[in-house]
Amino acid sequence: MKFTEGLWRMRLGVTSYFPVQVYDVKVEQDALTVYGVTKPVHSRVDTISNPLLTVRFSSPMPNVIRVQIRHHGGQRQPKPFFQFNIEPSKVEISENEHAATLTSGNLTVRVEKRNWLISFKDGSSNRREYSCRHNCLQFQHPHSTYLLFDRFSQNS
Numbered sequence: 001m002k003f004t005e006g007l008w009r010m011r012l013g014v015t016s017y018f019p020v021q022v023y024d025v026k027v028e029q030d031a032l033t034v035y036g037v038t039k040p041v042h043s044r045v046d047t048i049s050n051p052l053l054t055v056r057f058s059s060p061m062p063n064v065i066r067v068q069i070r071h072h073g074g075q076r077q078p079k080p081f082f083q084f085n086i087e088p089s090k091v092e093i094s095e096n097e098h099a100a101t102l103t104s105g106n107l108t109v110r111v112e113k114r115n116w117l118i119s120f121k122d123g124s125s126n127r128r129e130y131s132c133r134h135n136c137l138q139f140q141h142p143h144s145t146y147l148l149f150d151r152f153s154q155n156s
Helices: none
Strands: 015-017 021-027 031-037 052-058 066-070 091-095 099-104 107-112 117-122 129-132 137-141 145-148 153-155
Touching: 021 091, 021 107, 031 091, 031 099, 031 107, 052 107
Parallel strands: none
Antiparallel strands: 015 137, 021 031, 031 052, 052 066, 091 099, 099 107, 107 117, 117 129, 129 153, 137 145
């Protein structure tokens, strides 16, 4: 399905919402949940008519990070539904005033709190770091589609 006309222009009838700021972070025992807003929030009134995207990071097995994206989580399970073979994996989660991280084995995801920036880094060797600003993740209306674009930057 085509959502754009070229690289920059959206097709008629399609509205995309990109997270630009981290609104809140929830640290769980085995997951990291980040709430991203699509407009900067300076006061409480900025939360009105501002879509909130929920991004949950977890690890189904060592050295793998699962990324789940939701706009409205209270919906029916889409069919067909397949069970995943999930092995319990020990994760390390840390949070400070600047960022939150989840590490599974040698793989780490870091989420900057001030502005929307997600970075994945493989710590096993001198592998590259992949980072993603707001333009690589979006929610599209009226299709209710979540897209994670392959617009990651590679940093050596």
